[in-house]
Amino acid sequence: MARAGEGVSVTAEFTVQPAHQGAPGLAHGGVLATALDETLGSLNWLLRTIAVTGRLETDFVRPVPVDTVLHLDARITAVHGRKIYSTATGRIGGPEGPVAVRADALFIEVKVDHFIDNGRPAEIRAAMSDPDQVRRARAFEVNP
C-alpha cells in the first residue's frame, strides 16, 4: 500500500472577511492561526491519518488587511511514530508575495475514539459512517 509522508504539501486560499477582523480593517491573529491550523490539518487527510493539533507556533510577520487573500502553503517536514511535524506560510499579494504569517505544527495521531470519548459520540459516528469523504471531512472542520 502506498502511503504519503514527508514532503506532502497542500496550498489553500483564505479571503479575510470583515467578520474576521480584530483591529478595524485588519485580520484578527486568532483567525489567521485558524487558517494555518486548518491548512496544516488537511495534510493529515493526505496521510490518511487521524491526528489532532498538539502544538501550533505562529509568527505574525505583517498585518493582513480585510479583503486580502491569504495564500497558504503547508507541507509535512517529518513523521516520527505518532508525531507529524509540518510547517506553513501565508503570503499576501499573490502566491509569491511576502510572508505575512507562518506556523510550525506538531500533530499527534489519535484513534477515532479520541473524538467519541471527548466529543459528541452520535455526531462522530454519523460522520464516520458517511460514505461521502468530503462531508466526513467537513464534520471535523471549523463550523461557520
Ligand SMILES: CCCCCCCCCC(=O)SCCNC(=O)CCNC(=O)[C@H](O)C(C)(C)COP(=O)(O)OP(=O)(O)OC[C@H]1O[C@@H](n2cnc3c(N)ncnc32)[C@H](O)[C@@H]1OP(=O)(O)O
Ligand atoms: C476521520 C476523522 C478525522 C478527524 C480529523 C480531526 C480534525 C480535528 C482536529 C482538531 O480539532 S485538533 C483540536 C485541538 N487539539 C486538541 O484538542 C488536542 C488536545 N490534546 C490531547 O488530546 C492530547 O494532549 C494529545 C492527544 C495531543 C496527546 O495525548 P496522548 O496521551 O495521546 O499522547 P502523549 O501525551 O503520550 O504524547 C505522545 C507524544 O507526543 C508528544 N506530545 C504530545 N503533545 C505534545 C505537545 N503539545 N507538544 C509537544 N509534544 C507533544 C509527547 O511528548 C509524546 O512524545 P514521545 O512519543 O516522543 O514521548
